[in-house]
Amino acid sequence: MTSAPAMRAFVVKELQHILRDRQTLTVLLLMPLVQVLLFGNALRNDVRDVRVAVVDPVPSVTTQRLRDAFVATRRFRVVADARSMDAVEPLFRRGAADMALVLDPAFTEQLGRGEPAKVLLVTDASDPNTGSTMQAYALAVLGDHERSLRAAGAAGIAVQTRMRFNPTLESVNLFVPGLIALVLTLVSSLMTAISLSREKERGTLEILLVSPLRPWQIIVGKVVPYIGLGLANASTALAVAWLVFRIPFRGSALLLLAESLLYTVTSLSLGVLIAANASSQRAAMLGALVGTMLPNTLLSGMIFPIASMPAPLRLLTNVVPARWFIVIARGVMLKGVGLEHLWAETLVLCGMTIVLLSVAVRRFHARLA
Amino acid sequence: MSEPAIVADRLTRRFGSFTAVDAISFAVARGEVFGFLGANGAGKTTAIRMLTGLLAPSGGSARVAGHDVASDAEAVRRSIGYMSQRFSLYEDLTVRENIELYGGIYGLSDAEIRERGGALLESLGLTPWARTLVGAIPLGRKQKLAFSVALLHRPAIVFLDEPTGGVDPITRRQFWETIYATAAGGTTVFVTTHYMDEAEYCDRISIMVDGRVAALGTPAALKAEHDADSVDEVFVRLARGQ
Numbered sequence: 166m167t168s169a170p171a172m173r174a175f176v177v178k179e180l181q182h183i184l185r186d187r188q189t190l191t192v193l194l195l196m197p198l199v200q201v202l203l204f205g206n207a208l209r210n211d212v213r214d215v216r217v218a219v220v221d222p223v224p225s226v227t228t229q230r231l232r233d234a235f236v237a238t239r240r241f242r243v244v245a246d247a248r249s250m251d252a253v254e255p256l257f258r259r260g261a262a263d264m265a266l267v268l269d270p271a272f273t274e275q276l277g278r279g280e281p282a283k284v285l286l287v288t289d290a291s292d293p294n295t296g297s298t299m300q301a302y303a304l305a306v307l308g309d310h311e312r313s314l315r316a317a318g319a320a321g322i323a324v325q326t327r328m329r330f331n332p333t334l335e336s337v338n339l340f341v342p343g344l345i346a347l348v349l350t351l352v353s354s355l356m357t358a359i360s361l362s363r364e365k366e367r368g369t370l371e372i373l374l375v376s377p378l379r380p381w382q383i384i385v386g387k388v389v390p391y392i393g394l395g396l397a398n399a400s401t402a403l404a405v406a407w408l409v410f411r412i413p414f415r416g417s418a419l420l421l422l423a424e425s426l427l428y429t430v431t432s433l434s435l436g437v438l439i440a441a442n443a444s445s446q447r448a449a450m451l452g453a454l455v456g457t458m459l460p461n462t463l464l465s466g467m468i469f470p471i472a473s474m475p476a477p478l479r480l481l482t483n484v485v486p487a488r489w490f491i492v493i494a495r496g497v498m499l500k501g502v503g504l505e506h507l508w509a510e511t512l513v514l515c516g517m518t519i520v521l522l523s524v525a526v527r528r529f530h531a532r533l534a
Numbered sequence: 535m536s537e538p539a540i541v542a543d544r545l546t547r548r549f550g551s552f553t554a555v556d557a558i559s560f561a562v563a564r565g566e567v568f569g570f571l572g573a574n575g576a577g578k579t580t581a582i583r584m585l586t587g588l589l590a591p592s593g594g595s596a597r598v599a600g601h602d603v604a605s606d607a608e609a610v611r612r613s614i615g616y617m618s619q620r621f622s623l624y625e626d627l628t629v630r631e632n633i634e635l636y637g638g639i640y641g642l643s644d645a646e647i648r649e650r651g652g653a654l655l656e657s658l659g660l661t662p663w664a665r666t667l668v669g670a671i672p673l674g675r676k677q678k679l680a681f682s683v684a685l686l687h688r689p690a691i692v693f694l695d696e697p698t699g700g701v702d703p704i705t706r707r708q709f710w711e712t713i714y715a716t717a718a719g720g721t722t723v724f725v726t727t728h729y730m731d732e733a734e735y736c737d738r739i740s741i742m743v744d745g746r747v748a749a750l751g752t753p754a755a756l757k758a759e760h761d762a763d764s765v766d767e768v769f770v771r772l773a774r775g776q
Contacts, residue, residue: 367625368618375586375616375693376639377608 188448192455212298212473218245218253218262222270231284234310235266240302250287257289257329258502260492263472264288264299276314281323290328291499295470300326330499341410342494343467345402346487349425350432350457352398355450356391357436362449365440380529384441384522388433395429396422406498415501421494424507427514428490432457434521435486441528460485467491489513537600539564539691539722540585544594547580554580556745557594562738564690567713567723569733571765572742573773578726579695581742585724586693587611599690612640615684619696622680625669629660632668633683640687647686654682674705681712685721692716694725698732710735730766739765741772748772 184190217235221228235241244262247253256262269275269283276282286303290296304324311322364370373383399422406412414421439456443449462468464478465487471479482488489510496502496510504511540562547555555577562568572578583589585598587607596603599613616622623632633654637647655661658678663671668679677697684692694713698706710732717723717737725736733739734753741749741756749756749772753765760768 369622369624371588371618372616372622373639374588375611375614376636377612377641378639379608 186445186448188444188452192448192451212295212302212470213240214472215241215299215302216244216261216263217241217303218247218256218265219243220247220250220253220265220267221272222248222268223273225273227273227276228268231268231272231307231310232266235303235306238302238306241306253287257287258500259506260289260496262289263295264303266303276319279320281320284322284324286324286326288326288328289330291330291495292466292470295472296328298473300328340467341406341412342491342498343461343465343487345399345406345425345494346428346465346467346490347458347461348402349395349398349429349490350435350461350487351454353391353395353429353432354436354439354453354457356394357387357433358440358443358449358453359436359446361387361437361440362443362446365444366446381522381526384437384525384529387437388430388522391433392426392430395433396426399425399429412498414498416497416503420503421497424490424493424497424511424514427511427518428486428493431486431514431518431521434518434525438521438525438528441525461487464488465491486514486517489517537597538562539566540568540596540598540724542581542585542594542596545581545584545591545596546593547577547584547589548592553745555584558742558745558747559594560740560747560750562691562722562724564722565717565720567717567725567735567737569736569739570724570726570742571730571733571739571769572726576742576773577745578742582693582695582724582726585610586614586616613690615687615689615692617680617684617692617694617697619699622684623668623676626667628665628667629655629671629679630664632679633686636683637686642687650686654686658682674701674708677701677705677709678712681709685716689721691722691724694723696726696728698727698729706732730764730769733765733769741769743772743775 219232219235221232232243232246236243241264245253245256250265250267253262253265253267257265265285265287267285267287269285272282272284284307286300286307288296288300288303304326307322307324315321361370364373370383374380378386403418403421403425407414435456436453439452440449443452464471464474464482464485466482467487471482471488474482493507493510493514496507538561540560542558542560544557544559545555546553546557558577558581570578570582580589584591584603585596587598587603587610591604598610601609601613603610624635627635630651633651634647637651642650652661655664658675660671660675660679663675668676671679681692681694681697684694698709701709706729713723713725714735725732727733736753738750738752739756740747749759749768751759756768757763757765760771762768762771
């Protein structure tokens with residue numbers, strides 16, 4: 166039984182290791198909590214606040230009643246009243262409207278003549294989950310309205326539906342931009358996080374700090390070499406999207422590549438910041454995994470529509486770089502829009518990169534002061 | 535030109551309420567081999583971090599190679615070489631790649647790097663190893679290489695933080711011969727060590743106890759002052775507060 170005390174000592178030692186590495190411990194403890202919280206909240210497919218553009222060429226009391234039926238559900242919000250579809254098109258491209266309710270010019274007469282009144286329902290389906298959910302809600306409202314019309318002796322409503330941007334509702338079109346974001350972040354932030362924390366651990370960082378190199382040079386020097394690698398990563402991801410998943414490339418491939426590169430630099434900077442705060446390679450690795458994987462899959466809109474998240478989570482998505490990149494990637498790939506519609510998202514990514522890098526440099530200075 | 539290589543004047547560093555380095559004052563002459571001794575936790579590392587511009591002093595001042603460590607840390611860093619107990623070289627780079635890296639960081643031209651690097655490899659007998667990964671060469675050679683690389687930019691002062699940790703006695707002795715040769719060439723050597731036999735080799739030593747310089751002088755003078763046979767004895771007496 167001589168091995169028992171040795172065993173106990175060993176277990177105690179292991180426990181001490183675990184308890185002493187507070188960062189890893191915190192991550193390990195919080196991960197399940199965060200995951201369950203996020204999954205539980207994000208895994209909701211109901212959609213609130215659908216922005217509707219109503220196209221009513223010949224407004225009347227009858228058409229107004231249909232409009233009111235939508236507003237009354239409180240799930241729909243009318244963001245525009247137009248006379249023709251032309252006016253709605255820009256709203257769709259900008260992402261300012263989710264759905265258009267297009268009434269036939271003869272809507273009122275058709276009902277009066279005892280014919281079914283024609284309605285066209287156009288839904289933005291660049292996010293297929295949300296798209297089909299929104300469409301189902303709208304159809305339910307139309308169905309209710311039709312029942313009340315029938316009760317009054319009218320013929321009913323003939324609804325046509327159309328999906329914009331992703332007519333076949335292929336969710337692969339939705340996932341691939343998100344997947345590109347995931348891969349780019351994961352690889353990029355892991356790379357810099359591990360490389361910087363390794364220097365810390367081996368003591369070579371000290372040598373660099375004693376040298377004439379300034380902290381910002383060390384930080385930027387850590388990011389720059391990986392840009393080439395990031396470009397390769399981005400190209401591969403886009404090529405796979407196009408060749409394997411047959412994702413349409415409606416916009417400029419060059420723009421998308423440039424945006425992917427920008428996003429890679431953001432991720433690299435995130436990795437440096439994580440490493441600047443981590444005390445060991447292990448902590449940096451875990452930090453990079455948790456700091457990128459979770460927000461990227463759960464809070465970016467890649468899988469779960471941001472629109473259907475509770476307000477606090479929706480707010481939180483704003484600090485997730487992938488959220489902005491996915492808007493850009495979907496915009497370029499599926500909608501074919503250019504920088505004129507995506508400049509805001511692009512600026513956000515630029516701003517994030519600058520903030521991440523300067524905070525990392527600051528952390529370095531703080532260590533020295 | 536007559537200014538000493540290092541002047542510390544009541545140099546102090548506090549961490550919260552704890553004073554790690556408590557108003558230490560000393561001067562190191564040019565070309566001197568200065569042994570900076572102290573038990574673990576005596577404040578040695580903190581003092582070195584201040585002298586190399588890694589840590590800002592909370593009080594007092596220090597000038598290294600004529601530059602103030604607080605206000606002109608960058609000029610200090612350019613004038614010094616540094617080698618630490620942990621390996622200063624990248625194990626996954628070759629010998630030559632390491633030389634090129636350090637030469638580059640310290641602003642040497644490609645021609646200078648080639649010339650000095652070649653001479654360095656020659657003198658260390660490492661020419662056949664130039665393309666070998668540093669991780670694969672023997673410890674003793676690695677140490678000498680790290681030292682030579684720290685001198686590649688010909689700094690006025692070189693800081694050696696426990697440079698001979700984990701090295702066999704013969705290699706240590708050879709290493710000290712290199713240190714002497716370097717000092718003879720006019721470079722100031724500021725060295726910390728836990729080996730008291732090495733302390734005997736220094737021109738002068740200081741012994742830190744609890745953040746203060748408890749003793750300062752030539753090994754012979756300190757032994758005489760404390761009526762001891764060796765620096766080891768002096769050290770143990772001071773460290774124990776006898």
